[in-house]
Amino acid sequence: MSDNKLSGLRVLVVEDEALVAMLVEDMLTDLGCTVVGPLADLDEALAIVGDAEIDCAVLDVNLGGKPIFPVADALKARGVPFAFASGYGEAGVREDHRSAPVLQKPFREADLARALDVLAAARAV
């Protein structure tokens, strides 16, 4: 299942539901990525996005009622590409972040791999 392009990619995971976080972590591990996190807390995520060694990120849109967008803003400022994971689908994503890939929950490992391909390509540019 491992994808060469994704192998060794350092992916930050921000997801506040334990079971979903575990699933994303397992999927990423299966894809050969290195998981940073998963983090469930907005402040914790904000504290590390500034200098954590990461290539890209998968962000849950809603962290216990708080929108993830401050984290997305910080990543954007750093030039780190990211994808959203959301039960709301694209409708839940703030206008100015609509260019980021959106994974509608539930999603398959292949969907995640495709999103990561996009992120890896964005990083290479």
Add this chain to the structure above:
Amino acid sequence: MVIERSDGPTLGPSVFDANERLLAAEAALAAERRRADALSRIALSIGTDGNLENVVQAVVDGGVELTGARYGAFFYNTVGEAGESLTLYILSGAPREAFASFPMPRKTMLFAPTWAGREVVRSGDIKADPRYGHNLPHHGMPKGHLEVRSYLNAAVVSRSGEVLGSMFFGHPEPDVFDEASERLLVGLAGQAASAIETVRLHRDMARELEERRRVEERQKLLLNELNHRVKNTLATVQSIAYQTQRSARSPAAFREAFEARLMALSQTHNLLTEQGWQGADLTEVLQAEFEPYDTASGRFIFEGGPALRLSPKAAVAVGMAAHELVTNAAKYGALSNARGSVGVRWSVSDGSDPILTFQWTERDGPSVVVPQHRGFGRRLLEQGLANELSGQVQITYDPDGLRCVMRLPLRSLEPED
């Protein structure tokens, strides 16, 4: 008036009479035209203006013009704590301040016909009228009231018989109003009633539309929220399937463990549904998970702790964690032999950031073996739950029995507000 011509004979009485009749006819015609103008202005205002105040103002202004009154007023019938009373709404021919210091008309003898909604009251000189001046404290009009002697009043009654208000016209001179004014007033009162009803109808319709729009908006929001919840739950189930499949040794074992986890999730959902997904009680969440494992036989020493309300998200996480602890105990731990027991208790610390300390203590089970791999349950507890609820979870494989201590801040457990 005598009209003379210097060079001819004085005009006879017949010519003089004709002239006077002509003038009278012209005056009557002019008056008639004024009335017609006033009536058409009122009709136009009623037909085109959606603003109640403007419409009633047009009716009262028209009434003043038509009846030759000095003042006109429209009072609303309002039902308050002290019963029915009239509230000044529109005034014509006098500044509003002229009424500001007076109490509103009460259900006195003079005003009573208004509430009965039948009669027109006309008085040539209200101060000499036997119906006037019987009531305390003023015995008539309060001091400083606009000077009124000629008096004309009619109730404004809806088609259904509801008294909407009352129209008053007054003049400082006596005997200004005649039967024609009275008839006019009746017509005006009817127009005022229909105008008020029309505006109310429009307002009610607009309100109803607004209410419907709000309900639809709310439904859309709820549906969106429901969709979000379902999608998240599906992702949770997907994760359970994935994790269970990883550790299952056979399809039958997968099915058993998967179903048990699904039921655990479903139990918490039931509790949350009972409370409109606002939250769930910690004791109830735990007991729902423990119940299938024979809590009545005394092998659960459920000491409990202070009552605690969990947010839906925390309830799902805690329910799942409790399920993993109890199934593990039933399979390998203190509930897998005939004499083991499990103690469950918790406490909450004081302070500005209170912490829940939850203790799960197994005793007298089979000898404890430290597992080689970290299974789903342990990972969920130590990593997933600790992370999701911003706390710490410690599992100890004590020779006397497995122990699990969770330290979780209330701020990540309790529902918001």
